[in-house]
Amino acid sequence: MNGVDLIKACSAIGAGLAMIAGIGPGIGQGYAAGKGAEGVGRQPEAQGDIVRTMLLGAAVAETTGIYGLIVALILLFANPFF
């Protein structure tokens, strides 16, 4: 086994670890969706406003998941170490 192989193996581990970040947006956006459904159930006429606010917030909550994905993709396909 040579050095590049070790870096590749550790990059695979690192890419997997980075994606653990996906836990957060999943939980958070699920909570947002739940509250959105609750709001629409209580005030059906405000559905447009509620869904807009919910999607805006969920888009912000998505960002860290995308950061994790970017770092994982860099490690897999554009690895700066070799």
Next chain:
Amino acid sequence: MNFVEQFFDWLLSFDKETLIYAASAIGAGLAMIAGIGPGVGQGYAAGKGAEAVGLNPKGSKQSTMVMLLGAAVAETSGILALVVAIILLYGNPIVNVQGASIILAASAIGAGFSMIAGIGPGIGQGYAAGKATEAVGRRPKLHSAVVRTMFLGQAVAQTTGIYALIIALVLMFANPFIR
């Protein structure tokens, strides 16, 4: 010879640069785990925003504004983790340091571990943002007082994230184990 000794002998059979790059790859992955925090927190804020708009559709603008302000603050620890990961990947300062390769490699992993602390501020600040959104949705006129209190609390919640960043930067740029 036991397994641990064999493992370290195997690690030390690689040259220094290889070992540090391998450890940096793991460290960058570990740092990004911090993304859990902002994700949970901002999602909570988004939920509270939807709830507030549902309860008081007229205050929709103010509620959404406060939600976005709070979510932006909650994002910081995710960005700090991203910065540490990018430094490890593209501006690795550890490779140029003279010293035992095993210590330098472990420092790269440690810097990544340290940034996991970002989970806490992310969740906490997101909770504050959600509660502030709820309050503004109920009484839009108190908008500025609520936002001030929210920012104050979020600033305190950020401290442990900053401690983690300091430790990560010390491990990367001013390693005390290498003299």
